[in-house]
Amino acid sequence: MEKCDILIIGAGPGGLAAAVGARKAGAGRVVILERDVSAGGILNQCVHDGFGLIRYNEQLTGPEYAVRAVDEALKAGAEILCGHQVIRISEDKTVAAASRYGLKRFSAGAIILATGCRERTRGAISIPGSRPAGVFTAGVIQNFVNVRNIMPGRRVVILGSGDIGMIMARRLTLEGAEIRAVVEVLPEPAGLSRNVSQCIYDYGIPLHCSHTVSRIIGKKKLEAVEISEVDENMHPIQGTEQIIECDALVLSVGLIPENEVAEIAGVRIDTRSNGTVTDEFLQTSVPGIFSCGNSHRVMDLADFVSQQGELVGYNAVAYINGSDMKPWEESRGTSMAKGFPEPDTVTCTLCPNGCQIRFDGEKYEGNHCPRGVKFAEEERISPKRMVTTTVKTEDGRLLPVRTDRAVPKESVRDVVQSLKNISVRTPIKCGDIILRLTDASGETAAVIASSDMYQLLPM
Ligand SMILES: Cc1cc2nc3c(=O)[nH]c(=O)nc-3n(C[C@H](O)[C@H](O)[C@H](O)COP(=O)(O)OP(=O)(O)OC[C@H]3O[C@@H](n4cnc5c(N)ncnc54)[C@H](O)[C@@H]3O)c2cc1C
Numbered sequence: 369m370e371k372c373d374i375l376i377i378g379a380g381p382g383g384l385a386a387a388v389g390a391r392k393a394g395a396g397r398v399v400i401l402e403r404d405v406s407a408g409g410i411l412n413q414c415v416h417d418g419f420g421l422i423r424y425n426e427q428l429t430g431p432e433y434a435v436r437a438v439d440e441a442l443k444a445g446a447e448i449l450c451g452h453q454v455i456r457i458s459e460d461k462t463v464a465a466a467s468r469y470g471l472k473r474f475s476a477g478a479i480i481l482a483t484g485c486r487e488r489t490r491g492a493i494s495i496p497g498s499r500p501a502g503v504f505t506a507g508v509i510q511n512f513v514n515v516r517n518i519m520p521g522r523r524v525v526i527l528g529s530g531d532i533g534m535i536m537a538r539r540l541t542l543e544g545a546e547i548r549a550v551v552e553v554l555p556e557p558a559g560l561s562r563n564v565s566q567c568i569y570d571y572g573i574p575l576h577c578s579h580t581v582s583r584i585i586g587k588k589k590l591e592a593v594e595i596s597e598v599d600e601n602m603h604p605i606q607g608t609e610q611i612i613e614c615d616a617l618v619l620s621v622g623l624i625p626e627n628e629v630a631e632i633a634g635v636r637i638d639t640r641s642n643g644t645v646t647d648e649f650l651q652t653s654v655p656g657i658f659s660c661g662n663s664h665r666v667m668d669l670a671d672f673v674s675q676q677g678e679l680v681g682y683n684a685v686a687y688i689n690g691s692d693m694k695p696w697e698e699s700r701g702t703s704m705a706k707g708f709p710e711p712d713t714v715t716c717t718l719c720p721n722g723c724q725i726r727f728d729g730e731k732y733e734g735n736h737c738p739r740g741v742k743f744a745e746e747e748r749i750s751p752k753r754m755v756t757t758t759v760k761t762e763d764g765r766l767l768p769v770r771t772d773r774a775v776p777k778e779s780v781r782d783v784v785q786s787l788k789n790i791s792v793r794t795p796i797k798c799g800d801i802i803l804r805l806t807d808a809s810g811e812t813a814a815v816i817a818s819s820d821m822y823q824l825l826p827m
C-alpha cells in the first residue's frame with residue numbers, strides 16, 4: 369500500500385491543475401494515476417488551436433496546452449504514473465489500480481476525480497436503419513485522423529454541430545474529405561459562434577439546422593443517410609426526407625461524464641447528466657472525495673477545467689487540514705457567443721467571447737475590447753488563419769504542428785497539402801521549427817512542432 373496526501377485520478381487538464389493547486393496549498397505527496405500511456409487527456413488528439421486563450425493569453429493547440437500543463441504539474445512536484453487504470457475506490461479512500469506491474473494499492477488523505485467524459489453513441493440516440501460499417505463518433509475520428517493517420521471516408525456527413533462536430537468538419541475537409549452535410553437538430557448551431565465562423569463558413573460546408581439523420585442506409589458498408597426536417601418536438605417531418613450519399617457518418621451528439629469508478633466509491637451521480645453531484649466546494653457526497661473537469665460537468669474550454677482543477681486541489685488540502693475551502697463560481701464561461709454569428713458581422717476569434725463586430729463604413733461596433741477592431745479590420749481586408757495539422761515522422765507516427773503565425777486564409781489548404789510530403793526525424797521538442805514557409809517576398813511563417821515527440825526505443 370503506497371501512501372500519499374492527495375491522489376488524483378486522470379491526467380487531463382483537470383487532474384494536472386489539481387496537482388498544482390494541491391502542491392501550492394502545501395500538500396506533501398501528490399500522485400496522479402493515468403490509464404493512458406501519456407499524460408494530457410483528450411488534449412493530445414485536439415491538434416487545432418483555441419486552447420489557452422484565458423489561462424495563458426495565447427492561441428495554443430491542445431497538445432501544446434497539454435505539454436504546459438504536464439510541465440507545471442511536474443515542476444510543482446507531483447508524480448504522474450501513466451499506464452495505471454483505477455478500477456476501485458473504497459470509502460476509506462484506498463484506491464486499486466491495474467498496471468503492467470500488476471495491481472497497485474494507494475491510500476490517500478483526499479481523492480480527486482478528474483476522469484473526463486466519453487461520447488454518446490448511436491445507441492444513445494436510436495437512429496433507425498441498418499448497422500453498416502462507417503458510423504463513428506467524432507472523438508474516435510479525431511483519434512484516427514490526428515493520432516493514427518487513418519481517414520474514415522471521403523464523403524462524410526456529420527450529425528451534431530457542437531464544437532467537436534464543427535472542428536472535425538474543418539479537419540476532415542483539410543485532409544481531403546468532402547463534408548456533404550453537417551446536420552443539427554436544433555434551430556441554431558450548438559457550438560461557439562467562433563467555430564461556426566472558422567470551421568463552417570470558412571470552408572463553405574453545408575449546415576442543415578432543424579434537421580436530423582432519420583435513417584442509415586447500407587448493408588455491410590454505409591452507402592447513404594436520409595435526413596429530415598424536424599418539428600418543434602424534434603420529430604422528423606414526413607415528406608421532408610432527402611438522401612445524401614456518403615461513406616462515413618460522424619456522430620457528434622454529446623458527451624457523458626465518465627464516473628464508473630466514482631460510483632463504486634458510493635459517490636452520488638446526477639442521473640440526468642451522469643456528472644458527480646457536489647457541493648459548492650466540489651466535494652462529492654463522500655467526504656474527502658472531490659471532482660473536477662468533465663467528470664463533474666462537461667465544459668467548453670480546457671482553461672476553465674484547469675481553473676476548476678486548481679481550486680479543487682486547494683480544497684482537497686483544506687479538507688485534510690480542516691481549514692476553509694473556496695467555492696467554485698458556476699457562472700464562468702457564460703459570456704461566450706454560441707450559435708449563428710449575427711448577419712454582416714465578423715466573429716472575433718482572439719478570445720473565447722467571440723464578439724460579433726459590425727462595420728458601418730466608418731466605425732466598428734460590438735467589440736468588447738480594442739483588439740477586436742484590429743481583428744475585424746484585418747478580417748475585412750486580408751483574413752488570416754493559423755494552420756494546425758500533423759506531419760509524419762520517420763518512424764511512422766504523427767507529430768502535431770502549427771504555423772507560428774496566421775497565414776493568408778486562402779493558403780491554408782495549400783500549406784496542409786505541402787506538409788503531407790515531408791517526414792521529420794525524432795526526437796523533437798514542442799516549439800522546434802520543422803519548416804520555413806516562403807513566398808516570393810521571403811519567409812511568411814515557420815511550421816513548428818506543437819508537441820514533444822521522443823525517439824522510439826528498440827523493443
Ligand atoms: C474534440 C474536442 C475539441 C475541443 N476543443 C477545445 C478548444 O478548442 N478549446 C478548449 O479550451 N477546449 C476544447 N475542448 C475541451 C477540453 O479539451 C476538455 O474540456 C478538457 O480536456 C477536459 O479535461 P478533463 O481533465 O476533465 O478530462 P480529459 O482531458 O478527458 O482527461 C481525463 C483523463 O482521465 C483519464 N482516466 C479516466 N478514467 C480513468 C481511470 N479509471 N483510471 C485512470 N485514468 C483515467 C483519461 O484517460 C484521461 O486522460 C475540446 C474537447 C474535445 C473533445
Ligand code: SF4
Pocket residue numbers: 716717718719720721722723735736737738739740741
Ligand atoms: S473583441 Fe471580444 S472576442 Fe475579441 S479579443 Fe476583445 S473581448 Fe475577445
